[in-house]
Amino acid sequence: MTIPRSLSLAFKAAALVLTASVASAQEVRPWMPSDIGQAWNLGYKGQKTTITVIDDFRSNYGIHGDLRGRTELLRHGEWTALEAGMMAPKATVLTRDFSNTKAVKLRRGLNTLNLSYGMIAKDGYSAINWSARETSIIKYARDGKAVIVKAAGNDGIAVGAANASGMVDYLNRDLVGKKSAIFVGALNAHGSVDRPASLAWYSNTAGSNPTVQNQFLVVGVTGNTTGLYGTSFAAPIVSGYAAVLGSKFTKANPTQITNQLLNTARTDTIRGYSADLHGRGEASISRALAPVSIR
Numbered sequence: 017m018t019i020p021r022s023l024s025l026a027f028k029a030a031a032l033v034l035t036a037s038v039a040s041a042q043e044v045r046p047w048m049p050s051d052i053g054q055a056w057n058l059g060y061k062g063q064k065t066t067i068t069v070i071d072d073f074r075s076n077y078g079i080h081g082d083l084r085g086r087t088e089l090l091r092h093g094e095w096t097a098l099e100a101g102m103m104a105p106k107a108t109v110l111t112r113d114f115s116n117t118k119a120v121k122l123r124r125g126l127n128t129l130n131l132s133y134g135m136i137a138k139d140g141y142s143a144i145n146w147s148a149r150e151t152s153i154i155k156y157a158r159d160g161k162a163v164i165v166k167a168a169g170n171d172g173i174a175v176g177a178a179n180a181s182g183m184v185d186y187l188n189r190d191l192v193g194k195k196s197a198i199f200v201g202a203l204n205a206h207g208s209v210d211r212p213a214s215l216a217w218y219s220n221t222a223g224s225n226p227t228v229q230n231q232f233l234v235v236g237v238t239g240n241t242t243g244l245y246g247t248s249f250a251a252p253i254v255s256g257y258a259a260v261l262g263s264k265f266t267k268a269n270p271t272q273i274t275n276q277l278l279n280t281a282r283t284d285t286i287r288g289y290s291a292d293l294h295g296r297g298e299a300s301i302s303r304a305l306a307p308v309s310i311r
Contacts, residue, residue: 042056042061042105044056045083045084045085045102046238046241047083047238047241047242048102048103048253049206049235049236049253049301050206051300051301051302052103052256052260052301054302055260055301055302055305056105058264058305059263060260060261060263060264060305061104061105061106061107061260061263062103062104062105062106062107062256062259062260062262062263063106063107063263064125064126064262064263064266065104065107065108065125065126065127065128065258065259065262065263066107066108066109066110066122066123066125066126066127066128066259067097067100067101067104067107067108067109067110067127067128067129067130067255067256067258067259068109068110068111068112068120068127068128068129068130069093069096069097069100069109069110069111069112069130069132069252069255070093070111070112070114070120070129070130070131070133070149070153071091071092071093071096071097071111071112071113071114071130071132071133072091072092072093072113072114072133073091073093073094073111073112073113074091074113074114074115075091075092077091077092078090078091079091079092079095079243079244080243081095081242081243081244082241082242082243083095083098083099083102083242083244084098084102087243092132092248093111093113093132095244095248095249096130096132096248096249096251096252097109097111097130097252099249099252099253099256100130100252100255100256100259101256102256103252103253103255103256103257103259103260104255104256104257104259104260104263106263107256107259107263108123110123112149114133116149117147117148117149118148118149119148119149119151119152120149120152120153120156122156122161122162125262126163126258126259126262126268126270126273127156127161127162127163127270128162128163128164128165128255128258128259128262128270129153129156129162129163129164129165129255130165130251130252130255131153131164131165131166131167131187131251132167132247132248132249132251132252133167133187133248134167134169134185134187134188135150135185135186135187136183136184136185136186137183137184137186138182138183138184139178139182139183139184141186144186144190146190150187150190153187154190154191154194156196156270157191157194157195157196157197158194158195159195160195160196160269160270160271160274161196161270162196162270163196163198163255163258163270163273163274164191164194164196164197164198165198165200165251165252165254165255165258166187166188166191166197166198166199166200166251167199167200167246167247167248167250167251168188168199168200168201168202168219168220168221168232168247168250169185169188169219169220169247170218170219170220170246170247170248171218171220172217172218172219172220172221173220173221173223174220174221174222174223174224174225174228174292175188175192175199175220175221175222175223175225175228175232176188176189176192176223176225176228177223192225192227192228192231193227193231194231195271195274196270196271196273196274197231197274198231198232198233198254198274198277198278199220199222199228199231199232199233199295200232200233200234200235200247200250200251200253200254200299201215201216201219201220201221201222201232201233201234201247201250201294201295202215202216202218202219202234202235202236202237202245202246202247202249202250203215203216203219203234203235203236203237203286203298204216204217204236204237205236205238206235206236206238206285206298207236207282207285207286207287207298208285209284209285212284212285212286212287213236213285213286213287213298214286214287214288215234215286215293215294216237216245218245218246218247219234219247219250220247221292221293221294221295222291222292222293222294222295223292224292228295229291229292229295229296230278230295230296231274231278231295231296232294232295232296233254233277233278233281233295233296233297233298233299234250234286234294234295234297234298234299235250235253235254235298235299236250236253236298237249237250253299254277254299257277257299257301257304258273258274258277260301260305261273261276261277261301261304261305264305265309265310267309268310272310272311273310275310276304276307276310277299277304278296279296280299280300280303280304280306281295281296281297281298281299281300281303282297282298282300282303283297283298285297285298286298
């Protein structure tokens, strides 16, 4: 059965246009992985790359949180875009509200699309008649035209599985196996060898599908310091990493950037690491930046 385009799908995400003061902020905040500061000190801040955040920028629903040293009330998308921009302070951050279903246009240079949302409907549909927006996103992931960073979801289930209510994230399903797509789950902290982190209780997992395992990363989401919980806030960290990598490896294509993030993930910083839960492991920007060049 094909799901009609007109069927209302429940979104789980959001998106904002960053002000110059936000975009230029380069202080390593407590919620950030510490090695992002090392990347900045080397001059890699996402320059000449673009992060497009597709999210909620127009609703009346706000979330209290703290990413820059003060409590603020922002929309979901404003948070995710702010987070991505703070991780890669010289990247161009563009935003798209959910209401815009036109195809996503790519800019010159490396493009990263941050998807901190899901396209949710009842399980049982064999195909989706996607809007032009999701059609373009899936095509870019399939063809390796942009790094597609997708929040794994917050149901504590495997990517692609139905939740307890029988609902499925069909965007997750259609990104499985696409060569420049990354699913991002959440740890309860940034891990280290001395203090390994655990999977956040809510985070979706890679599951038993080897294809998903190979394109799945985890990062720490420190809601205890920010007030923001969910894989929605894991994805922008990886989007920022992609932009930072693109500012060093300027000749690398999106698939190479994607593979570099996946291939350099750590497993020794995760308590009870399992590919079924954590996929490739915890993303590491310092390891990803280490080579002189990538292929």
